[in-house]
Amino acid sequence: MPNPKRRHSKQRTAKRRSHDFLTPTGVSNCPNCGEKKLPHRACKACGQYKGRATVVAKNAA
Template identity: 40%
Template sequence: MAVPKKRPSHARTYRRKRANEKRSLVTIGVCPTCESPVLPHHACPSCGYYKGQEVIPVLAEKEKEKKKKEKRA
């Protein structure tokens, strides 16, 4: 029976084991309302819409922040 003459190095073993583990590319969609990049199955971070409905009230939060800044100044 054949026996290896030398022990394979750690780098060689690691490279062989990781040969088929490739990182997959992240698919990025486009928001239909504001046309900004969006991850699939996520609400749009800029407008707060998901599947045509407003899920996150982003504009209301921005208005509150503006009012707070005006009060401070």
């Protein structure tokens, strides 16, 4: 089983591990109801997108 001949530097190790961490999802507030939603998507709570009702909301009864 081969072993490394030289030690990897801290900088090289950090560069390799730079993509291992997850970034938080960018969420914004719905201007209509104030619920958190993903950008460029219709709100799941009220069903509005860009000030228009686009989908039937889950909470609408």
